[in-house]
Amino acid sequence: MSVQQVDPLDDVLSLVGTRSRLSVGLVAGGTWALDFDPPPYVKFNAIRRGSCLLTIEGEEPLPLAEGDCFLLTRPRRFVLASGPGVPPVPAGPVFAAAAGGIARAGDGGDVFLLGGRFDFGDRARALLLDALPPVVHVPGGTPAAATLRWALEQVDAELRDRPPAATLIAEHLALIMLIHILRVHLAGAPQAGPGWLGGLADPVVAPALRALHADPARPWTVAELARAAAVSRSTLAARFKQAVGQGPLDYLTGWRIELAADRLRRGDGTLAAIAHAVGYGSESALSTAFKRVAGVSPREYRRVPGAISARP
Structure with a gap:
């Protein structure tokens, strides 16, 4: 594959x-x-x-x-x-x-x-900055x-x-x-986790992360991601959890909700179109996942965009 x-x-x-x-x-x-x-x-x-x-x-x-x-x-x-x-x-x-x-x-x-x-935009703290130390120093020499x-x-x-x-x-x-x-x-900083930055620093987890980001709408299984990383399912599941802080499919759900929330903030398309674009077969499936992760429905979020708890 x-x-x-x-x-x-x-x-x-x-x-x-x-x-x-x-x-x-x-x-x-x-x-x-x-x-x-x-x-x-x-x-x-x-x-x-x-x-x-x-x-x-x-x-x-x-x-x-x-x-x-x-x-x-x-x-x-x-x-x-x-x-x-x-x-x-x-x-x-x-x-x-x-x-x-x-x-x-x-x-x-x-x-x-x-x-x-x-x-940065509103989600930068949760998606990027919290994964970094207070100061990142690059010596010039x-x-x-x-x-x-x-x-x-x-x-x-x-x-x-x-x-x-x-x-x-x-x-x-x-x-x-x-x-x-x-x-x-x-x-x-191979110790950069837990989080997606920590995953990128892990040679086993990084290929699976990149595959997920290449096609987040794909109905991924852990077995497919393990093949992308050239390891066993058990190895990928354990390393992913250790480096990222959650399992690969939980991470995928969180990233899909981030993508959906971004489209909702921008008013980009109907709920059905957004659902299809991020990997859900129906508007109701997206609504269920969105409310479970974000605490509000997509329609509520579109009316009043605010902080959500999804954190890849």
């Missing part, structure tokens, strides 16, 4: 409506420290020159060197500083006084940070950071030379950086 495979990361990023926006850069020197309020979005920074110290509320201080990147995935207060023990000043006024797209702290310019933000270095150099060129559509291109490059940071995290 030949099974097409699709990357679940691509599916989830598309479903949560990822958008990027570059922010004011930061040039700093000497002794300095900036205290940032908890951001209501995913914060991104890259150290283009010099080094500094990142301290996130509830986490150990993290030294950052030239070429390093980090994602802050939780709305937590954080401090960027020249080193430990420096009393921080609020970052807000410093960035409000930025000139020419650059905020300045301390004396001199031996440190330069490029920053940005990623905004590692081979895995090569693509990030290339993207950052392109962003620098766009913002420096300002050709037509420079901001748009730079923000698309930021999305490339986000995807690559997530790839690096997956490659280096």
Whole structure:
């Protein structure tokens, strides 16, 4: 049996409506420290020159060197500083006084940070962000950071030379950086579960996950998924439960409900058409599964879209 495979990361990023926006850069020197309020979005920074110290509320201080990147995935207060023990000043006024797209702290310019933000749709926290640690750090000196270095150099060129559509291109490059940071995290964090990210890091579970995402409307059985993963049914069932936190068919149900909920939010088609598209033979079958997973009927959800409990 030949099974097409699709990357679940691509599916989830598309479903949560990822958008990027570059922010004011930061040039700093000497002794300095900036205290940032908890951001209501995913914060991104890259150290283009010099080094500094990142301290996130509830986490150990993290030294950052030239070429390093980090994602802050939780709305937590954080401090960027020249080193430990420096009393921080609020970052807000410093960035409000930025000139020419650059905020300045301390004396001199031996440190330069490029920053940005990623905004997501309502389901991003449950589908993606909760599966990540509070901070994802990619050291610049590692081979895995090569693509990030290339993207950052392109962003620098766009913002420096300002050709037509420079901001748009730079923000698309930021999305490339986000995807690559997530790839690096997956490659280096086999303990990333439980959840679909943990499944992608498992060489047995990943092929089954990709098969499910390639054709979620297919009436999958555990035996078919085991063949896609080239293991026995019992092996797949055990590994899937361990890595993802639920069985493969329960995961499939949750993903189908996510797809149905996305179509309902967008007003995309009748309930019968949505049911057929996500793998249910009738509107009533979809309604039963949707209410069991989400706690409300599809019609109720369409009227007042809200949080649902489905979590692939």
